[in-house]
Amino acid sequence: MDYKNHFDFMKNRNKFFIASIAILIIGLIVLVAMNLNYGVDFKAGTSLDINVGQAVTKEKVDQTFEGAGVKPAITTISGNNDHISARFDTILSEDELKKVSTAMTTAFGDKVSQEVNTVSPDIAKELGYKAMLAVAIASVAICIYVSIRFEWRFAVAAIIAILHDAFIVIAVFAIFRLEVNLPFLAAVLTTIGYSINDKIVIFDRVRENLRFSRIKSSEDLSNMLNASIWQTMARNINTVITVLIAAVCLFIFGSESIKLFALAKIVGLTSGAYSSVCIATPLWYLLKNKSLGSKTRAAAVKE
Structure with a gap:
């Protein structure tokens, strides 16, 4: 199937980067100025x-x-x-x-x-430390896994994208002053898990297409990545919608104690689906394109 008439994600990558950076900067400003609205789990x-x-x-x-x-x-x-x-x-x-x-x-x-x-104050500090440690360990483990299964460029793109997803959730809770508690931490960690799953699906298709594609220019690389995204789009949308339905039902019908967990899941799932297509894949494109340019220059020197 010809995907040239479909939306070009690589061509519009800078728009996605600017939108994400804007949200992250606003969230960072709020975090520095007001910090998070910690619940009783993270403060005495x-x-x-x-x-x-x-x-x-x-x-x-x-x-x-x-x-x-x-x-x-x-x-x-x-x-x-x-x-x-x-x-x-x-x-x-x-x-x-x-x-x-x-x-x-x-x-x-x-x-x-x-x-x-x-x-108590000591327990609150310990919980906060362990929360950051849990996110760090999960991120490093994912980076190692993706590096082994794919290559370092995929790992770098994936880790930046999943940290983007985690921070988007944190930024939303900071901006709207929503309470941060242990269920929120669980939502962030599960968001990382679902997010990397979406990215692995696309990266796996990219790796397959690389085997059968002759990539000689940036345009060839861009076309291959756009085709890979559209080939996996239906699967990713169906997966995300299935989980989103469960999260929305929890938010609407769940008790007060679980509503914020469900909301964090909704934000995280949405961000994960977005970043897989609009952040992780374009980041890999930039890294791979740089490598492609280096090889082209090296070949030109030999000639």
Whole structure:
């Protein structure tokens, strides 16, 4: 099939690069100025999950906490409006926890049950360190795998693209001040996994096409890459849509505790599908084209 009349991804690569760089710069500025909105998992504090056994309003819940003498940083009501999630930026003492329990029981009856999760400053720092370590190890392992299976140019392009995807998710959460917690970290790591899968599919087709193509110029290389992208487009779209449907359903129908995980997945999957075609492949094109130019100059010198 002739793919010359299809959209030329290589020709428009600079537009994709500029769009991605713009988003990343905005996210970086927000990160430097305001940092991420860390949840209780990554900073010291207390979280309370309270089941009151009846439908409640946020106004009534806020009044109850005020009566107990404490004020949560974030309060959400989920389920059948009978489940309260409260996040505190400080570690509540045993006396404060008893006051909250007493106030809830007084306001909503004896069916109230309360679960307490507390993160100390040391644990918060350790979790933050291990989160960065997990992303770094995953990235290095992927780089080694792609280098062994393909070549170093594929590995460089893939690692830049998956780090782009991870940072896009981080940038979105930073810009919109969404809470960053352990489920968010899980979403970033799974985003890296799905992202590299998309790239491997395209790179595998590129490697196959290289065997049967006579690449003598930049135009030949560009045409081969565009053909490879369009040959795998249907498979990539079907794969991404399948997972996106599950992530969207989790976001719409899931509980409050899983909504941000689902949102991070949606952003990551979308970014991964985009970067596979518009970032990773053009990056490989630039690296390979440079090598192609070097070989052409070397041949000219010999002649």
